[in-house]
Amino acid sequence: MALYVPKPRVDLEHWCTWTSNPYDKIGAVVGHSFRMPRPDENAYTMAANAVLRLILQYDMDPRDVGFFALGTESSTDNSAGAVIVRGMVDTALDALGKDRISINCEVPEIKHACLGGIYAMKQAVRYLSCDGKDRKAIVVSSDIAEYARGSSGEQTQGAGAVAMLLEADPKMFRVDLSRSGNSSNYRGPDFRKPVHRHFMGKGNKLPERVHDFPVFNGKYSTVVYTDATVRSLRDFFDRSGIGGHQRDFFDTEVEAIFFHRPYHWMPVQAMAALYVCAMLADDDPDLAELCISNEIDFEALRTEVNSSPPLFHNQNVADLASTDPCPNLTNAARTVRKTPAFKAILKERMSLGSERMMDLGNLYTASLPAWLAAGFEEAQETGRQLDGRSILAVGYGSGDASEAMILQVVPESWREAADRIGFNRALEQGRNLGQAEYESLHDSGGLQDPDRFDEAGHNFRIERIGRGEEDDYDDIGLEYYSFDKS
Numbered sequence: 303m304a305l306y307v308p309k310p311r312v313d314l315e316h317w318c319t320w321t322s323n324p325y326d327k328i329g330a331v332v333g334h335s336f337r338m339p340r341p342d343e344n345a346y347t348m349a350a351n352a353v354l355r356l357i358l359q360y361d362m363d364p365r366d367v368g369f370f371a372l373g374t375e376s377s378t379d380n381s382a383g384a385v386i387v388r389g390m391v392d393t394a395l396d397a398l399g400k401d402r403i404s405i406n407c408e409v410p411e412i413k414h415a416c417l418g419g420i421y422a423m424k425q426a427v428r429y430l431s432c433d434g435k436d437r438k439a440i441v442v443s444s445d446i447a448e449y450a451r452g453s454s455g456e457q458t459q460g461a462g463a464v465a466m467l468l469e470a471d472p473k474m475f476r477v478d479l480s481r482s483g484n485s486s487n488y489r490g491p492d493f494r495k496p497v498h499r500h501f502m503g504k505g506n507k508l509p510e511r512v513h514d515f516p517v518f519n520g521k522y523s524t525v526v527y528t529d530a531t532v533r534s535l536r537d538f539f540d541r542s543g544i545g546g547h548q549r550d551f552f553d554t555e556v557e558a559i560f561f562h563r564p565y566h567w568m569p570v571q572a573m574a575a576l577y578v579c580a581m582l583a584d585d586d587p588d589l590a591e592l593c594i595s596n597e598i599d600f601e602a603l604r605t606e607v608n609s610s611p612p613l614f615h616n617q618n619v620a621d622l623a624s625t626d627p628c629p630n631l632t633n634a635a636r637t638v639r640k641t642p643a644f645k646a647i648l649k650e651r652m653s654l655g656s657e658r659m660m661d662l663g664n665l666y667t668a669s670l671p672a673w674l675a676a677g678f679e680e681a682q683e684t685g686r687q688l689d690g691r692s693i694l695a696v697g698y699g700s701g702d703a704s705e706a707m708i709l710q711v712v713p714e715s716w717r718e719a720a721d722r723i724g725f726n727r728a729l730e731q732g733r734n735l736g737q738a739e740y741e742s743l744h745d746s747g748g749l750q751d752p753d754r755f756d757e758a759g760h761n762f763r764i765e766r767i768g769r770g771e772e773d774d775y776d777d778i779g780l781e782y783y784s785f786d787k788s
Contacts, residue, residue, distance in 0.1 A: 303474070303675040303723050304356035306348050307462035307662065309755040310338040311732035312740055314457060320737045321456075328457055331567040336460040336663025337732065338740075339446055340755050341747045342763040345376035345463070346383075347783065349444035350390035350762045352463035356440065357391070357400075358760075359722045360467060364395060364403040368437030369429045372411045373419030373667040376446045376514065378781065380495035383411025386783075387442065389488025390762050394785045398760075404437075405487055416562050417699025419443030419464070419667035424705070426468045427477050439468040445666030450515050451744060458565045460663025464671035473719040474678060475693065475709040490780075498767060499779030511747035518700075524571065525626060526613055526702050531561070531572045532579055534696065534704035539583070548580035552647060557691035557711075558677060559651045562670045562698040566660055572696075573652065574635035577644055579607055588643075589634070596637045603630040655680050661729055670697050674709075675723050682720035689713040731757065761786045 313335050318325040339348065349372055357364055372384035379386065388409055392402040408429070412422040419441065426439035444463035449455035468477075501512055538544075544551055552559070561569035581589040582604060593600040606628045613627060626632055638644050655676025665672050674695065681688050693709040733755055735743065742748045749755060762785055770778025 303467075303671065303678070303719075304352050304359055304465045305462065305672060305675055305723065305725050305728040306351040306355060306465075307337045307728055307732070308339045308343055308348065309731055309733050309757055310340060310739075310743060310749075311734050312336050312338060312459070313734050316734070316737070317457065317740070320740075321452075323457070332457050332565040333660035333663065335661045335732075336458070337462055338448075338459065338735070338743055339461045340752065340763075341743070341749060342752075342765075343461075344378055344764060344781070345374045345444040345446055346378070346386045346390065346781075347762040347764065348446075348461065348463040349374070349387045349442045349465070350394070350783075351757075351760070352444065352465035353387060353391050353440060353442050354394050354760055354762075355724065356442075356465040356467055357395070359724060360719075362438070362467060363401065364391075365401050366438045367403045367407055367440055368434045369408045369426050369439035370403060371409070371422035371426060371439070371441045373413075373422040373441065373443040374411065374445055375413060375415055375418060375666055376444070377411065377413070378497050380497065382494055384409040384442075385488055387444075390783050390785065392488065393783075394760065394762070394787065397785055397787045414703060415699035415701050416445075416564070416666045416669060417697050417703050417705065419671055420695075420697035420705050423466065423468070423477065423671075424479060427479050430468060430470050431479075435470055441466045441468060443665070443668035443671050445668055446514070447664040447666050448514060448744070450513075451741070453515075454520050455516070455518060458664045460665050462662060462665045462668055462672065464665070464668040464675055466671060473712055473715040475711050475716065477707065477709060479707070490777075494780060496779035496781065498781070499770075502767075502779060511745070521626075523700065524568065525628070526700075527564075527568060527698055528572050528575045529613060529628075530698055530702045530704040531696050531706070532575055532607075534706040535576055536579070538706040546584050548583045549577070549586060552577060552580060552651065553643070555692060556651065556694045556708075557688060558654050558681075559647075559694045559696070560655075560670060560673045560677060561696045563659060563673050564664045564669065566656070569652065570639070570648065571635065573647065574639045574644060575631055577647065578603075578631060578634045578638050581638075582607055592637050592641070593634060596633070598630055598633050598637065603634055606631050654678075654686070655725075658725060658729070661732075670695060672725075676725050678716065678720040679723045679725045682717050688716060759788070 315325045370388050395402050412418045422441045426441050442465040446461045447459050563569050590600050658676040659673050688711040690713050691711050697705040765782050765784040768777030768780035770776050
């Protein structure tokens with residue numbers, strides 16, 4: 303795995319001062335900081351940086367790659383995607399005197415909100431299990447999470463990319479999920495749908511920065527996140543034959559648990575609900591006792607968990623944003639979070655890499671891969687014993703969908719692979735934005751001193767945007783990229 307995050311950094315303690323928000327709450331619930339892309343960066347340049355780091359850090363032969371997938375919800379082109387990233391990486395490999403990625407390579411872009419990267423990883427595993435048994439796969443997740451200033455999501459912004467190398471003989475962990483010619487190469491202005499073309503005339507500059515602010519309802523989003531993850535785990539337990547010892551699964555059978563992580567506290571809330579559901583499935587007497595002592599209707603809780611709450615159909619949309627369809631589960635989860643048993647889960651199962659993730663913000667599709675990368679690097683640095691252990695990974699994408707899977711750590715070789723991730727190195731080059739710099743970069747994409755945020759070492763950037771003024775071909779809105787190998 304390899305990580306890339308842009309250099310501009312917003313310190314949330316400073317942000318709280320600018321916006322009159324309480325840092326004691328923001329720091330505990332959200333994290334310490336988030337990253338923003340430079341004006342000449344986008345999801346594709348960040349992905350290319352992460353992939354190039356992957357290739358160089360693991361000294362891999364790009365000619366072995368037969369599957370190259372991009373997971374993102376921050377596309378700036380509605381036709382091409384992964385092939386753009388592949389084109390940039392090929393250009394860099396040329397400049398560095400290395401072989402290009404094989405032309406016989408699939409290049410899909412996978413989109414489903416924050417789950418696109420995990421879907422891409424699953425597709426890569428299937429590729430390696432079928433027609434790509436003698437090849438390798440690269441999956442890169444890259445996203446920009448931006449929210450309007452003054453919105454409830456502003457503090458949960460973020461930007462970055464995580465690239466993963468998948469092979470039949472993995473070195474870090476195994477993904478256990480139970481023919482055809484192809485060709486690819488970057489062809490520039492062939493058939494494209496650049497979003498920029500809708501916002502510009504015949505000049506090469508956009509009238510203003512094109513924002514991609516989401517439409518969201520925070521409380522409702524938290525409810526459906528929890529519901530989707532609970533249901534994916536329920537299916538996992540059913541298919542795995544884990545019946546009446548679900549609590550033991552969380553307490554002892556998995557070494558670590560990683561979630562999609564929009565902000566620090568959200569996985570904690572989801573895990574608490576999952577733990578309640580596990581206790582209920584196990585007929586755990588501790589749960590009934592907790593309900594009685596905290597005036598929670600135990601039978602109503604059982605009904606909620608075993609039914610399908612009306613989260614959209616036949617519901618007034620306005621009610622969905624303000625009404626909790628599972629109040630007893632919410633109260634039970636809040637109660638369980640205070641117990642020593644659940645606090646042990648957080649400390650022993652969900653702490654790996656958690657502190658490092660508090661300096662990233664929301665990376666959308668790259669969020670879960672980033673937490674895995676942070677966790678494995680921390681385990682290597684601290685001497686944590688993971689050999690042969692099982693890890694639970696839970697992905698989520700708004701809209702909504704969730705995936706739960708077991709990752710089996712490869713004995714011994716995982717340490718060398720984790721040692722090359724470079725998670726902390728990627729974070730070290732951050733430069734804090736001042737208030738005026740943040741507001742300018744956020745609102746218009748401008749920086750007074752852009753040189754301060756130049757990336758040291760290899761770097762991709764948007765060089766210019768096509769104007770569509772050539773007689774022989776149309777390239778309006780098309781982004782052209784450059785590579786600096788210094």
